[in-house]
Amino acid sequence: MSKNLMADERRSLLIEYLTKHQRATVKELSLELQVSEATLRTDLNLLEEEGILRRIHGGAVLVAQQQVVPAGSSFSFSAREKKNTDEKAAIGQKAMDFLQEGQCIMIDASTTALELAKSLKRTQIKLTVITSGIYTALELKDNPYLHVILIGGVLRMGSGAIEGTLGAGILGEVRADLLFTSPAGFKPDSGLMDFNVYEVELKRRMVESADRVVALIDSTKFNVGSIASYAQSGKIHDVITDTGTPPEMIRQLEESGIRVSTVRAQR
Template sequence: MKMFSEERRKRILDYLIRHNRATVKELAEILNVSKVTLRADLNSMESEGLLQRTHGGATLIESRPELPPTTSFSVREKTNQAEKRAIGKIAADMVSTGQCIILDASSTCLEMARILVTQQKRLTILTNGIMTALELRENPQFTVILIGGILRLGSAGLEGSLGTHILKEINVDTMYTSANGFVYDDGLTDFNVYEVELKKSMASSAQKIVALLDHTKIGRSSIASFVAPQDIDIIITDSGAAEEDLVKLRQMGLEVVVA
């Protein structure tokens, strides 16, 4: 059966996460594709900052001492910060006292947390974001639950399925989440396979999903999808979003709020 490029790239990244490095020969055999096709996949993934090409193969990007800007949280936190803050303000104002919510480890949800912590609301908040949890703990009315997992270099979020059992024990009203990108066919996408799997579990436990997307993320695709378009209830974006994108999103039946 033919394997599409997105599926191949998911499996390549998953293999590198488990083994740290791989040769073109072994990946071509595992995926049952030609070496030419495999090299094209690796070159494309390197250009997206997902891996490092080596002679005859590739290594996981985290194995290098430096991280590309697209994966470093400290860099992402400072990117489009004004837009993220505006989006976070609207999202925080949507939260009602007494609710149980999830905030992912994104820089946009961190901005939301910085506003939420100043509000007088009684909340239970689950998050895999270390910075987000530290921010939220300053409000005595909040019960903050940190979802456990693996902490990798350059990240401010815990990943993996180690702590997902807690999601089965708590009734979650709304998940607030961002992404590396949003595309109309696949919905919310991200570049880290382990984080994607955790986000899928988080999303499936929530009754409602609110996507926080600054305008640069609409139309941008990444390696794996974690929430399909039809499963998103609200998208909050900023005034930089193209009018044609806003129209298309609303035609899809999505509620769109512009900060």
């Protein structure tokens, strides 16, 4: 394993190891990830502050939140769905401009992507839609113009997403024209990030199976870190955001070759 892992990738691997083994010592993790014990203690302290693990003498254990997201948690689908609703709706509506007859598109399980599904609900554009979102699939199921494919996997309490890669084999059989995805956070040096390591791996595969990646990012998510990156900035082709995003961030995205569309939320 590389000794030069980026911090978000290292923390993702750390959580994956704890998920498999339930608990681990700092020495054990140092050998597994091939990084210093001092670096690991910094990672563990940060993850404990974020409520993802609990420090114990000489090591750490994963807390239940990472395995099952409680319905009242700020990370749960229902809680996230209530945040920045006007901005998300405007972003979802703008995403409709990217669609053309006969495309195969992928939509992740994010609450922002669900707003795109709500706009798609009555479209007369013929599309194949592949999604990892339970609620997204339910929004689209009655539209005769849409052929909807739900990726199989594990459904966890408090989540609207299919997690894991049990049904991800379909992604190796298709090539999507577009992926619409929304992260928990975005930083230029880390790209699109999410807090759920199970969902991150599926999102990575979705990115690799798409010709074009359209990131739906409301202004509150910029310069916000999370556990693991699933798409570096170089993998992103388009960003749709709202007018609350700082001009310097938009300029930075455009200078890196990303096309940015900005929408105004309707209050």
